[in-house]
Amino acid sequence: MANFNKVIVAGNLTRDPELRVTPQGLSICKLGLAVNRNYKTANGEEQEETTFIDVDAFGKPAEIISKYMGKGRPILVEGRLKTDSWTNQAGEKRSKLKVVLENFQFLGGRGEDSSRSGYDSAPAADSSAASTPGDYESKDIDEDIPF
Secondary structure, eight states: OOOOOEEEEEESSSOOOOOOTTTTEEEEHHHHEEEEEEOOTTSSSSEEEEEEEEEEEEHHHHHHHHHHTTTTTTTEOOOOOOOEEHHHHHTTTEEEEEEEEEEEOOOOOOOOOOOSSTGGOOOOTTTSSSSSTHHHHOOOOOTOOOH
């Protein structure tokens, strides 16, 4: 049986990103994302539903997000679902579903008011993209790839 675990969500950060670095030097950034859904009920009343999602980013994407993003800023996140399980102090088993970031895209224009300095100069690319166009030229590219 085939397995597929992919999530794409766009929303606003609920808090400033929390960056920490492990003793081994791995950057980890924790984000809170609010995703809104607007809909009409059967009797025509407009409703808004908000879903709160925890996101973990690792490595260079974690560093970029923590540098350029702040509470309220819009972002598109592509990743995979992961369940964290633990036992609380009362001995009860708990679990939480979150997203592990694989790619991202900053959303919004440069002219918008930004609460974090440096946002206007942030790179507008996902985490898998090279930082400059020249970076693609310096990598070995296999010409036999069929796409």
